[in-house]
Amino acid sequence: MKNREEALDLLEKALSAATAAGCDAADAVLFSGSSALTRFANDIIHQNVAREGETLSLRAVRGKRTGVVHTDVLTDAGIASAAKRAAEIAASAAEDPEFPGIIASPTAEPCGIFDEETAGASPETRARAVCEIIGRIEAGGAIASGSLSTAARSIAVANTAGTCQFDRKTSVGLNIVAMADTAAGCARLSAARLSEMDAVERAEFALRKCLGSRDAGEIEPGEYTVVLEPAAVAAMIQFLARLGFGALAMQQGQSCLQGKIGEKVFDERISIVDDARDPVGSPFAFDGEGVPTRRVELITDGVMRGVLYDTKTAAKDGAASTGHGGVPPNPSGPHSSSLLVSPGNATLDEMIASTGRGLLVSNFHYTNVAERSTATITGMTRYGLFEIVDGEVARPVKNLRFTQSILAALDDVEAVGATRERFGSAVVPALKIGRFRFTGKSDH
Amino acid sequence: MKELLDHALDVARSAGASHTEARVVSLAKESYEVKNGAPVAALHSTTEGLGVRTIANGAWGFAALQDLTPGGAERAARQAVDIARASATAAKEPVELAPAPKVDGTYTTPHEVDPLAVPVEEKIGLLMRAERAMQGRPKVKITQAFLAVLRKQTLFANSEGSRYDQTIYECGGGIAATAVRDGESQVRSYPNSFRGNFATAGFEYFTTLGLEREAPRVAEEAEALLSAPTCPAGRRDIIIEGGQLALQVHESIGHPIELDRVFGTEAAYAGTSFLTTEKLGRFRYGSEHVNVVADATVPAGLGTFKWDDEGVPARRVPIIEHGVFVGYISDRESAARLGVPSAGAARSDGWDNIPLVRMTNINLLPGRWELDDLLADTDGGLYLATNRSWSIDDMRVNFQFGTEVACEIKGGKLGQLYKNPSYTGITPEFWGSCDAVCGEKHWKLFGTPNCGKGEPGQSAHVGHGVAPARFRNVQVGVVR
Numbered sequence: 001m002k003n004r005e006e007a008l009d010l011l012e013k014a015l016s017a018a019t020a021a022g023c024d025a026a027d028a029v030l031f032s033g034s035s036a037l038t039r040f041a042n043d044i045i046h047q048n049v050a051r052e053g054e055t056l057s058l059r060a061v062r063g064k065r066t067g068v069v070h071t072d073v074l075t076d077a078g079i080a081s082a083a084k085r086a087a088e089i090a091a092s093a094a095e096d097p098e099f100p101g102i103i104a105s106p107t108a109e110p111c112g113i114f115d116e117e118t119a120g121a122s123p124e125t126r127a128r129a130v131c132e133i134i135g136r137i138e139a140g141g142a143i144a145s146g147s148l149s150t151a152a153r154s155i156a157v158a159n160t161a162g163t164c165q166f167d168r169k170t171s172v173g174l175n176i177v178a179m180a181d182t183a184a185g186c187a188r189l190s191a192a193r194l195s196e197m198d199a200v201e202r203a204e205f206a207l208r209k210c211l212g213s214r215d216a217g218e219i220e221p222g223e224y225t226v227v228l229e230p231a232a233v234a235a236m237i238q239f240l241a242r243l244g245f246g247a248l249a250m251q252q253g254q255s256c257l258q259g260k261i262g263e264k265v266f267d268e269r270i271s272i273v274d275d276a277r278d279p280v281g282s283p284f285a286f287d288g289e290g291v292p293t294r295r296v297e298l299i300t301d302g303v304m305r306g307v308l309y310d311t312k313t314a315a316k317d318g319a320a321s322t323g324h325g326g327v328p329p330n331p332s333g334p335h336s337s338s339l340l341v342s343p344g345n346a347t348l349d350e351m352i353a354s355t356g357r358g359l360l361v362s363n364f365h366y367t368n369v370a371e372r373s374t375a376t377i378t379g380m381t382r383y384g385l386f387e388i389v390d391g392e393v394a395r396p397v398k399n400l401r402f403t404q405s406i407l408a409a410l411d412d413v414e415a416v417g418a419t420r421e422r423f424g425s426a427v428v429p430a431l432k433i434g435r436f437r438f439t440g441k442s443d444h
Numbered sequence: 445m446k447e448l449l450d451h452a453l454d455v456a457r458s459a460g461a462s463h464t465e466a467r468v469v470s471l472a473k474e475s476y477e478v479k480n481g482a483p484v485a486a487l488h489s490t491t492e493g494l495g496v497r498t499i500a501n502g503a504w505g506f507a508a509l510q511d512l513t514p515g516g517a518e519r520a521a522r523q524a525v526d527i528a529r530a531s532a533t534a535a536k537e538p539v540e541l542a543p544a545p546k547v548d549g550t551y552t553t554p555h556e557v558d559p560l561a562v563p564v565e566e567k568i569g570l571l572m573r574a575e576r577a578m579q580g581r582p583k584v585k586i587t588q589a590f591l592a593v594l595r596k597q598t599l600f601a602n603s604e605g606s607r608y609d610q611t612i613y614e615c616g617g618g619i620a621a622t623a624v625r626d627g628e629s630q631v632r633s634y635p636n637s638f639r640g641n642f643a644t645a646g647f648e649y650f651t652t653l654g655l656e657r658e659a660p661r662v663a664e665e666a667e668a669l670l671s672a673p674t675c676p677a678g679r680r681d682i683i684i685e686g687g688q689l690a691l692q693v694h695e696s697i698g699h700p701i702e703l704d705r706v707f708g709t710e711a712a713y714a715g716t717s718f719l720t721t722e723k724l725g726r727f728r729y730g731s732e733h734v735n736v737v738a739d740a741t742v743p744a745g746l747g748t749f750k751w752d753d754e755g756v757p758a759r760r761v762p763i764i765e766h767g768v769f770v771g772y773i774s775d776r777e778s779a780a781r782l783g784v785p786s787a788g789a790a791r792s793d794g795w796d797n798i799p800l801v802r803m804t805n806i807n808l809l810p811g812r813w814e815l816d817d818l819l820a821d822t823d824g825g826l827y828l829a830t831n832r833s834w835s836i837d838d839m840r841v842n843f844q845f846g847t848e849v850a851c852e853i854k855g856g857k858l859g860q861l862y863k864n865p866s867y868t869g870i871t872p873e874f875w876g877s878c879d880a881v882c883g884e885k886h887w888k889l890f891g892t893p894n895c896g897k898g899e900p901g902q903s904a905h906v907g908h909g910v911a912p913a914r915f916r917n918v919q920v921g922v923v924r
């Protein structure tokens with residue numbers, strides 16, 4: 001993996017090559033790193049992979065015309081060839097009147113968490129952890145599946161306006177599924193360091209969920225009070241961000257929160273920020289355009305406060321980019337980088353205890369948008385669905401399909417969990433929601 | 445490159461591998477998007493690297509890198525063997541592979557015009573014209589045109605003496621119009637949603653799509669949807685058009701027949717399959733009208749090739765015959781476990797990923813109906829077109845799809861337009877309710893270039909040949 005000096009030297013070469021090819025301006029991004037993933041199923045490691053590589057993205061600009069080349073041929077000749085190609089594309093492309101040009105950004109203080117032990121994790125290290133997981137789950141009478149990944153990555157961005165950024169991070173991803181017949185339980189972990197991983201604790205969590213899900217009974221679809229565990233909440237919040245928080249969706253009149261800035265849109269217990277520098281998430285210093293990431297209050301006490309910008313959408317609104325741009329050309333516009341939902345004050349047990357009749361939902365599966373304007377999503381429950389009766393988890397039940405507006409759900413919050421969990425780039429608590437609509441059922 | 449592959453095989457053997465596959469993959473892609481009168485994406489990308497997969501101590505290891513020198517090949521081969529040895533610490537039975545014939549040859553997708561050789565101006569010009577032809581309607585706020593082309597060369601060699609040089613060309617694109625009013629948006633697409641339709645073909649495929657010709661209709665329908673009533677819920681007879689039916693086949697037949705899923709190797713991610721092995725040859729998947737093959741040989745299918753990524757020749761495999769389930773798609777490992785030959789469906793996403801069991805072209809074979817006759821025979825039913833959303837459970841049983849549009853069928857014609865249609869069902873019940881499939885004249889291949897599977901995530905390019913078909917008494921809309 002390239003260090004800061006090597007990466008920025010390479011980007012300087014790319015920008016010089018673009019200028020030499022006749023471009024007015026250019027920006028360049030270098031991805032560099034390695035990753036490995038050990039995958040297990042049926043109590044054995046069945047897939048085990050490692051890869052390393054580097055990719056250069058170079059955007060050439062001629063007036064309002066742009067062309068982008070991605071290449072992993074990073075010799076001097078390869079870079080010159082990419083620059084020439086990008087310049088040719090830009091020369092051939094029609095103008096994009098909304099292209100804001102290449103802007104200068106101040107250098108961001110790196111904030112990525114980089115752990116040498118994680119970066120250097122060996123296949124034996126991963127295999128030992130997986131063997132522990134398999135051993136615990138097998139001993140408990142279930143079958144183990146899942147994956148353990150480690151990665152180390154750096155990103156550098158530079159442009160002809162003087163932007164110069166570098167940051168790096170390590171990551172660990174653990175996914176464990178314990179299965180017994182059609183019952184299943186899941187435990188996950190997203191972290192920056194291997195030392196944060198307690199594989200045995202996670203294995204036992206998945207095993208408990210699995211064993212508790214055996215002999216699931218029938219339950220009819222309908223409207224239920226639900227206690228959503230953090231994994232399910234994370235899926236819902238990520239869809240909300242996709243449908244509601246980006247400036248491009250707003251400018252196109254397509255956001256599910258169109259025209260709602262300053263209005264109360266959710267229960268006052270809901271607050272959401274996007275803060276890519278907060279170490280509780282997966283911190284990183286800048287976006288794909290080299291703009292330093294800014295903390296954006298999206299929802300504060302149920303009131304919508306802000307949207308996410310890249311340079312193009314910001315220019316259109318006369319605003320500044322919030323550092324949520326993607327790597328060019330990125331026609332899909334700005335996107336969330338680290339969604340943090342504020343914790344409340346209820347424990348999961350308290351949420352269950354306060355529920356007369358409802359469902360405890362462990363996870364969602366294969367969720368997709370059914371209707372944009374109301375942010376209605378559909379999907380299945382997975383890895384444990386339980387009926388709550390008179391404040392207690394009464395029995396496991398078979399999975400249900402839900403079709404539910406996220407807007408309605410977040411306006412009907414009855415309790416927010418006091419602790420949070422991280423799933424990828426989202427850090428969320430459990431939520432109790434008054435009415436949640438289930439529209440179909442499965443046989444398992 | 446031949447020497448590089450041989451070197452990787454030699455190093456892996458010396459390091460203790462009992463089986464090795466080495467692949468150098470060179471990928472060149474271009475993608476373009478024109479939106480509201482301006483090109484918002486013009487991207488060319490190239491990537492090239494070496495992937496080495498080995499079996500050592502009876503277990504798998506894989507390593508991939510971009511260093512295409514003898515030193516790089518040696519490092520990848522040694523790392524793959526080291527990883528395989530680590531895998532063996534959590535192994536039970538040694539990996540076994542179904543036999544495969546020794547192959548040696550060269551293949552290139554038949555094409556008339558190299559899609560990467562067409563000038564950028566010409567490509568963007570075609571998109572600008574198609575996109576412009578959707579403009580002019582006040583409520584149509586977003587007009588988009590897409591084009592993507594690809595050339596993927598794979599040099600393959602394995603320790604059993606097989607080797608090949610295969611170059612696949614892909615080409616495709618589409619248009620979409622989005623009408624917006626009061627926070628509501630409605631999309632119409634052509635020839636399929638999510639960036640269009642794709643084939644293994646040269647640029648001549650794109651020019652036959654007729655995007656500019658269809659553009660005014662697409663924009664008109666998007667605007668009309670804003671004023672259309674919401675599709676009423678209830679049990680209805682439905683006719684599903686090709687693009688939506690392709691995704692129905694994909695999700696409720698293509699994925700459940702993947703033999704690795706059946707054996708549980710995707711359990712922790714995408715899920716398993718209801719199609720357990722005791723069902724082979726006896727399970728009634730659908731009605732007698734349902735005949736499905738996995739065919740990697742059909743011309744122009746997005747899942748068409750000469751050899752898969754384990755060196756197994758492309759095949760046409762029966763999957764469902766007159767409604768009865770008769771075959772899986774498999775790779776050499778899963779096929780060996782079932783005691784059958786590989787279905788030739790081991791496919792990887794580039795040089796840095798292992799082959800997984802992936803769809804090729806999962807085709808619903810044509811029936812005998814004329815579409816006009818079928819419409820005339822389905823009075824009061826609904827015609828559903830173009831996928832908008834999809835969701836299915838982890839065993840591929842309970843599904844729900846949304847389409848861009850529904851039309852009421854009255855007097856043999858398409859009548860009242862409805863917006864936000866959806867339908868839901870249980871896989872074998874749904875295919876059991878199929879009582880008519882349109883004939884050869886209406887049969888068409890659809891390409892899905894974004895089929896996700898595996899960890900790390902891989903995206904496969906797969907095809908589905910379908911003709912419109914009728915399904916009786918299906919739940920339309922959401923049950924209240």
